[in-house]
Amino acid sequence: MIRETVGHLRDLPRYRQILTTLARYGYQDVVAALRLETIVRPLERVALGEEVAQLDRPRRLRLICEELGPTFVKLGQLLSTRPDLLPESYTNELAALRDDVRPFPSEQAEAILVEEYGRPLAACFASIDPTPVASASISQVHRAVLHDGRTVALKVRRPDLHKVVAADLDILKNLAQLAERRLPALAVYRPLALVREFERTIKRELDFSIELRTIKRCQAQFAGDATAHIPFVVEEFSTPRVLAMEFIGGVRVDDVAAIRGLGLDPGEVAVAGARILIKQIFQFGFFHADPHSGNLRVLGDGVVAPLDYGMFGQLDPRTRERIADLLIGLLAQDVDGVLKALDELEVRGEAVDARELRRDVGELVQSYCDLTLATIDLGVLLRELVGLIRRHRLLIPPDLVLLIRSLVTIESTGRALDPKFDIARQLEPILRKLALRRYSPRRLMTQAASTAKDVQRIATLLPDLLSHSLESIKRGELNVKFDLQGFERLVRQLTRASNTLAVGIVIAGLLVASSLIFRGGASSLAQLGYGLGMALSLWLIWNMSRNS
Incomplete structure (x- = not known):
């Protein structure tokens, strides 16, 4: 506590600079709500200038970030990527922060x-x-x-x-703690967690x-x-x-005239850039989180060269599949599928009205009921989805926010090159591949092996667990009442259910594998797989009806 107090005293001039700047640009209400007016009062009060007074609050917030230096410029840029936290007028203004x-x-x-x-x-x-x-x-x-x-x-x-950054981060964390205690409207967005994520970045x-x-x-x-x-x-x-x-030389990716001067088709350049990002996201799960036009160069042979590698996002395989589930659920008008995908993507909040959320998701789904993935305006879809998330005060994991930002940015960059550019058309094959991959024979075998490991681990632990339980019973510490009526029948039913499940998995693997083989051109081998799968299916149906 003493060390923290000394640190705050050392940072007092910077505290005053930050709070005075907020007050000078018309954010006195924030300073008052934090109950920090006493830090500002000893300083000379500087009223809003006439030019500044005519600006709206988003513009003034951008000017505050620029005046307070590198840490706040970076914080403003981070907030510009969070439409789930700030209205669009603020995110658009902060996106214009000069770096x-x-x-x-x-x-x-x-x-x-x-x-x-x-x-x-x-x-x-x-x-x-x-x-x-x-x-x-x-x-x-x-x-x-x-x-x-x-x-x-x-x-x-x-x-x-x-x-400088270390001192500013200490101040921001302290202000975030005050905001969580004194600004209930902001507390739901967990300002301290946001600052800690910013610190890591x-x-x-x-x-x-x-x-x-x-x-x-x-x-x-x-x-x-x-x-x-x-x-x-x-x-x-x-x-x-x-x-x-x-x-890296080359020309900026948004310089259409220069790209044409290299003898290149801007539309093809847009597709090349989009495919790089899509490959990073869905194949590697490690993607450029800031692919704006200033960070991309086009070389003489039409090759795209990303420049800045300071901000990257990561997605594990399960998250990539959930993103595919989300988009496919929207297309299939599957409200439950969309809600499940959002939950599994950890897009959650406190005190959410589940009925109202379901209704809004249903309306969003209905608005896309007549479209296919290739005809969707992905940027509009994502913005509407983020708007829905913000209305219900749901929180989005940071890497998912970076993903949404990257897709929207690359689509807007692509449309600057070619008005007909549609990133959803580039996404369609890989999303379908992700959706099918979970049913691949290799995936099913891996899951079966994982389940077998769990069963083996439980079987290994069971003797020790039973031994400890029996010792407890002998010492009178545990009373157990057994009712073994019908136990043998239960064992038979469990064995039968396990066999049925195993055959079902094999059938699913055969059908999916045969479909993939058929698409590859080996029709005779695929027909053999289909036939074997059909025979096993008939046997399974007969066996289930016999034992019902």
């Missing part, structure tokens, strides 16, 4: 490089451009040439940024060694894929504060 800020002096950048490498820069590079090619809230990029002639981009973290972005590993992982995933170019990294000149990676 290009004034560069820090090149002398400081060179000093950081020398400190990290422990030797003169002339020993590392043939040349370094002192003028940065890009400058953001966390880092700036300098172009350099290695002694072997390769051109690299040196991403250098801003000096002392780690200390920004700390990962500050450590460039994590970004280096992400690039290497993407290189392995897209090895041999001619449509994507992942930049090389120079590990010798990369540290937690510096990242040395290939300097």
Whole structure:
């Protein structure tokens, strides 16, 4: 407690700066609700300027983030991806936050490089451009040439940024705790959990060694894929504060004129970019979470090159299947399926009116009843779904939020290249494949093996459990009454049910495998599988009717 108090006293000037900025931009109500007016009062009261007073609250919130520096710029960018938490007017405004800020002096950048490498820069590079090619809230990029002639981009973290971010995070966590206690309307969204998630994200972005590993992982995933170019990294000149990676030229993915100037079809470029993201999401479960036009380059041969690897999302195989279930449930007008998929995706909330939620999901489902997956406007669908989630104050897991943002972003980027572009058409085959994969023979065999392991584990534990129970009975600590009437009949019924289930699984595996083989062209083998499956099905029906 003493240490925490000392820390708050040390951060008091920053507290005052943050609260005064909120008050100056018209957020006095927030400061008052947090009961922190006493921190602001000793300072000179600065009234809203006439120009600022004419701005709406979302615009003023963006200006607050820009004025308070890198931590708050990143926080605003994170909030721009959370339409489940903020109205669309706020998310749209925060999405416009400028990440290009004034560069820090090149002398400081060179000093950081020398400190990290422990030797003169002339020993590392043939040349370094002192003028940065890009400058953001966390880092700036300098172009350099290695002694072997390769051109690299040196991403250098801003000096002392780690200390600034650490202090701001302490303040944000304290303010979040106050908000949960004093602002009931915000408490349902768990501000402290949100700040902790933001802390995890920004700390990962500050450590460039994590970004280096992400690039290497993407290189392995897209090895041999001619449509994507992942930049090389120079590990010798990369540290937690510096990242040395290939300097990518090309043109921005939203520069339609330049793409046509390369002799390329913008529509084909849009499809190539979408397929890269879809492959990352549904095949690898590790995807670029910020695929906006500034982070994508098109090279002369039509290859798409993602640039920034600081923000990636992850989805396990089960989550990918649940996403497929959600979209397919919408198309099949299956309200129960949609609700089940949302629950299994952990889209949940407190004090939810289940009847009202079911009614709203039913209305959403009905609005898409005459459409197929290939004709759906996925961006509109996802926005409507997020709107429904927000109305019911449900919370979305962070990686699922990143997924929704990525799909909406890549669709809007694709439509800027080709108005007829439809990402749902690109999604259709892989979603159907995910839906069918759970019935593959290999999957069924794996599940059967897992079940057998569980049974074996229970059988191993059972003797010890019975032994302990009998000892307890002997000591009079446990009273058990057994009724074994009809026990042998129960065993027979359980054995029969197990055999029936096993045959059913085999039949399902045969039918699915035969369907896949038939689609592959081996019709005679598929017919044999169908015949065997039909014979087993008839036997199963006869056996069930005989024992009923």
